[in-house]
Amino acid sequence: MSLNLDKSAWKRVRLGDVIRRSRSQADPANGDVDRYVGGGHIDGDSLTIERFGDVNDGQMGSTFTYLFQPGQILFVSARPYLRKSGVAVNFSGVVADKTYVLDAVPENGLLQEFLPFVLAADHFIAYATAEATGSMNPRLLWGQMQRYEFDLPPLDEQQRLADLLWALERYRLSIRERAERTWDAAAVVLRHAWEAEHKFAIGVIGECVTGSTPSKANADYWNSEEVPFYTPSEIDGEFIASARQRVSLAGAQVGRMVPKNSVAVACIGGDLGKSAVVTEPGISNQQITSIVGLPADDAALLQAILAHPRGRAALQARETTTIVRKLNKSDLMKVEVPWPADRRTLHAAIRARRIATVGANAEASRLARFRSGLTAEIFGGAK
Known part of the structure; x- marks a missing residue:
């Protein structure tokens, strides 16, 4: 599939000119927030963040003080090749100092809905990986991140492209949800077996x-x-x-x-x-x-x-x-x-779970390749 893009009206921009980094802070110890997001809560193949930790679980470090709100985009600056970025859709919380809380600046030409795809594109990941500093835990510093340049479509075209790409993401999530339902069904069958x-x-x-x-x-x-x-x-x-x-x-x-x-x-x-x-x-x-x-x-x-x-x-x-x-x-x-002597129901539940998982993984891989091809057409290939 080709988007047949006419880029004659696109404008070359620096990332730092079209996004803002929020540095608002909150103190979890004061009860200001009850959730935190670490790198382990962000899946590299997802554009949304749905998992989080409880600030009282004993696993949160002392640097988790940077506040985020629903709709803001989180970008983990350490090891950018892991592609740890996404939108906190429906909850607020805190992140550590190495995770940037980002907003697009529409008045400067960038839509919030379009920003996640800028950060997930191979072109940006290649830049971020090459510019990260440090050998043991390479990190893309904020100043270097701001210097990233790319061609930005007009707002109406950004909206059209974002609608298409978000539709793909919703489809991917629906496939995962269907697979998870088979796991839930199998869990019920296994629980009943253990209760025997x-x-x-x-x-x-x-x-x-x-x-x-x-x-x-x-x-x-x-x-x-x-x-x-x-x-x-x-x-x-x-x-x-x-x-x-x-x-x-x-x-x-x-x-x-x-x-x-x-x-x-x-x-x-x-x-x-x-x-x-x-x-x-x-x-x-x-x-x-x-x-x-x-x-x-x-x-x-x-x-x-x-x-x-x-x-x-x-x-x-x-x-x-x-x-x-x-x-x-x-x-x-x-x-x-x-x-049990008759294990047919258990076999069927585990088999259905496996088939759903394999199918969901295969479809997710296909969608990832498709999305990568689309974003390469929009932003260019890896640098």
């Missing part, structure tokens, strides 16, 4: 296998890309999609292979209790115990049961604590979970 009286020990449901690490001293084991080597850091979500390290076939033979559809459970430290289904046969280190021998539907169901808050609590109730938290294989085998 009859439970079975994991050791009865499948065989438990603890991983082992091939000797690092043997280069023949590691100088290869043949077999995935899984660690707890890769357990993030329902499935382990990839491994950062791989070993040779010889290295895998001295380890303990876990087949596809195994349920990997992290059994040590801060990752204890995290679980995911293995999608590619491989080996793991000794910090993971895998439940093997399950068909695909049962593996996905068991992972969902263990990821449920009741499942995490059941795992943690069996842990031992010395220097670090640990869940031994023998104790994992004793963890009791709901496992």
Whole structure:
């Protein structure tokens, strides 16, 4: 799709001439506000900010004093390549000093509805990344941000383009909302399963296998890309999609292979209790115990049961604590979970959840590419 833009009436502007930075402050300790937004609350693929923290949750730093109101745009100046910016649609709160609270200046030619797309465009992100200072935590300073130049359409054309781009964003949010409803439905089914009286020990449901690490001293084991080597850091979500390290076939033979559809459970430290289904046969280190021998539907169901808050609590109730938290294989085998003889309803709920998630992610990726193409046509490609 091409917008067929006539840019003859567009005007070259500096960002600092068409936006204002609000420096209003509030003291959360005085009860002035009850919400804060940190970088972790802002999704890099979203133009709206819907998540926040409670100022009394103990996680907010001392620099969270800059006040924002509904409709203002927040831009996280640290690591701009993460694309942490968006509109706080319907709530107020505070942000830290490295997050800029921004307003467009319509009398200088920029609409508030159009500004989020200026900051989300690849052209601006490339500039911000190149101009950020600092090696450990690069930051786009306010002065440098103001110097960014781009071609700005007249107000009526900005409105037309903003309407189109916001329609895409609303569609993306509606897809996500539909997927979330399937998660809510699955959560109800899982809760009812956990409330049932009859439970079975994991050791009865499948065989438990603890991983082992091939000797690092043997280069023949590691100088290869043949077999995935899984660690707890890769357990993030329902499935382990990839491994950062791989070993040779010889290295895998001295380890303990876990087949596809195994349920990997992290059994040590801060990752204890995290679980995911293995999608590619491989080996793991000794910090993971895998439940093997399950068909695909049962593996996905068991992972969902263990990821449920009741499942995490059941795992943690069996842990031992010395220097670090640990869940031994023998104790994992004793963890009791709901496992009815007829699991068809549970299978259907988890399958529907997975299909909705995969579909939503694929559509979101397609929309992101489409929006990127449109913004590149409007603002130019990456610098």
